[in-house]
Amino acid sequence: MDTRPRSFYVLAGFFALFLLFLYGPMISVLVLSFQGPEGGLVFPMNGVSTHWFDKLWQGGGQVEIGGALRRSLKLALLVMVLTVTISVLAGLAFRRRFRGATLLLYVAIASLIVPSIVVSLGIALEFRLIDDAIKAIGMDLGIEWIQNDFVSALGPFSSGLGAHLTWTLPFGLLIMFAVFNRFDPAYEEAARDLGATPWQTFRHVTLPMIAPFLIGVAVFGFTLSWDELARSSQVMGADNTLPMQLAAKTTTVTDPEIYALGTATTGGSILLVIMMFTLASLLQRRRQRG
């Protein structure tokens, strides 16, 4: 057994400090969310209770999250499904040559690099122009409901959904590249040689083999959308998502309810990640056995 060099202990110490740096603030929020009813935003603890969680659950406190929470959840689930579907399709396309492949890759990477505020502004402007066009058409053709009821095409499930996809799809595509780079096409060839149609080959050979990685894409899609804030800022119309609601509250909140919310959402997303990865490893194991 060789002895570790001194640099190992220095670097290990550095790594430990890094972990402390990452976790320290989170742990303080975790602890403070169990403040007693009289407790404030900072230490010391003033008793220990689940008072702030109860308050959060019952609603009516400083942090009103019901609508935003449901909206964010629906949006994140939709983004997740679309990200997986569109990324897999594009991943399949990129396995062959097609005109414009390099351009599409350029655009996908550019979508990661261009500042989120610019993307958000662009989509907001685009939808504003669309609104103006719809209103003009409504005027010209005398369409009643447009004149009376139409307000804006901006919304969480139109412009908001698109803004989130510009953020999740590049990650999805890059993951699919990594997956298909390590993919042995011999299995598909065997299926084809045995007379499987392209759909049967995909459904019974390709899909089961890439399924565990698709769960990774799904987790990425969900969490990136669930936490998205910068691109959402201008495109949600009159509605708010949960992170937007939270960001708006940071300057006004004066009690630990916001910490309780922080603990709850963190716990929720960690639980989701654990569940998804358990599912992925189960799928992987079943495939290896079968």
Place this chain on the structure above:
Amino acid sequence: MSDAVEAIAEARETRASGRAPRRRARREGHGAAPYLQAAPMALVFLIFFVLPLAATIVVSFWQYTQYSIEPAFTFQNYGDVFYGCLRDLPDLCTTFVTYLSTLKFCLIVWACTLTIGFTVAYFLAFHVHTLKVQVIFFLLCTIPFWTSIVIRMISWIPLLGRNGLVNQTLVGMGVIDTPLEGLLYSDFSVVLALTHLYTLFMVVPIFNSLMRIDRALIEAARDSGASGLQTLTAVIIPLARPGILIGSIFVVTVVMGDFLTIGIMGGQQIASVGKVIQTQMQFLQFPLAAANAVILLAAVLAGVWALLRLVDIRKEL
């Protein structure tokens, strides 16, 4: 940037074709399939990325009133953004001051994330020998990533606030008499929060590059009499350049366009380009905001270009 993308595309294609030339030859016949498969992604990017950018550029030349925007072709908005910038030299105009402030955050955060990220990646790649421990350490680093960034920002309040843990400790130890005011809502807290949020994006690509280094090269350097520092600067860092580059591009572009972290951690008192755009949006000055966005975009692309000039990425991949 084009070099980087092409290099990735080429590397991917050679890998794909090297593995399965037969498959490609056979599949070339199915003409429409890849186009149909790529169409949804292409459509999403067209509608929600390419057209919005085009709209931004077009609208940046439009006129606006208090309640509407009008098609036009005027450089007025750009003139307004740089109003007084040449006339007042050597005094700096607001726009230059804002960009300089943003650039300052960029450089500081880049230096911090690079130093910390490289050290952590180096430790994980060279001092942790089993894959299992590496995976566990990596998971430990990524768990905070699954938390909302707003929560990660406000979690500094109980530590750095006027009555926060740091001040309590320092006063308790007798180091200072009155609590420090500048810990929260200051340049310091902005840099701290940005470093906290984005160091992981440095660790991952650098770790990836370090793991690809042939360990025999390091042995060879040592056998040839290189000191530890010489091995690091002459062998390891040059070979880790692609990872350093990818991480740097990510961190620099994120900080350049940031308005949330600077807003929340700066107590809404520190200017940034992104925040200027956001404010102008709130006042419905869309053409002005669009002009600012175009300038920001140009600045970010210039930054990426400058980073790419530092290394020839084609040779490195």
